[in-house]
Amino acid sequence: MNSLLYIFVAVFLAELGDKTQLATMAFATKYGWKTAFIGAILGLALVNFIGAYIGERLGDFIPVDLLHKGAGILFVAFGLLMLLGKL
Numbered sequence: 001m002n003s004l005l006y007i008f009v010a011v012f013l014a015e016l017g018d019k020t021q022l023a024t025m026a027f028a029t030k031y032g033w034k035t036a037f038i039g040a041i042l043g044l045a046l047v048n049f050i051g052a053y054i055g056e057r058l059g060d061f062i063p064v065d066l067l068h069k070g071a072g073i074l075f076v077a078f079g080l081l082m083l084l085g086k087l
Contacts, residue, residue: 011048020044 015021020040028036058067081087 015044 024036024040027039031039055067078087
């Protein structure tokens with residue numbers, strides 16, 4: 001149960017105030033909060049399902065330590081590209 005809570009808090013904080021939340025707010029102004037909420041849940045659930053499934057499969061072939069380092073490098077690289085206006 002601790003791992004589920006840890007994942008929930010990490011995802012909640014990571015997603016708070018991001019582009020997806022702002023887009024959901026914009027959709028709510030046009031389609032209503034219920035439709036925007038359901039659409040956002042389904043979209044986010046599918047994206048996270050794909051990520052979790054692929055992540056589990058990658059863990060079968062690539063050492064977890066290497067995956068963590070690779071993800072960290074990509075995170076920093078994308079952040080730098082965004083700062084430089086290249087993304």
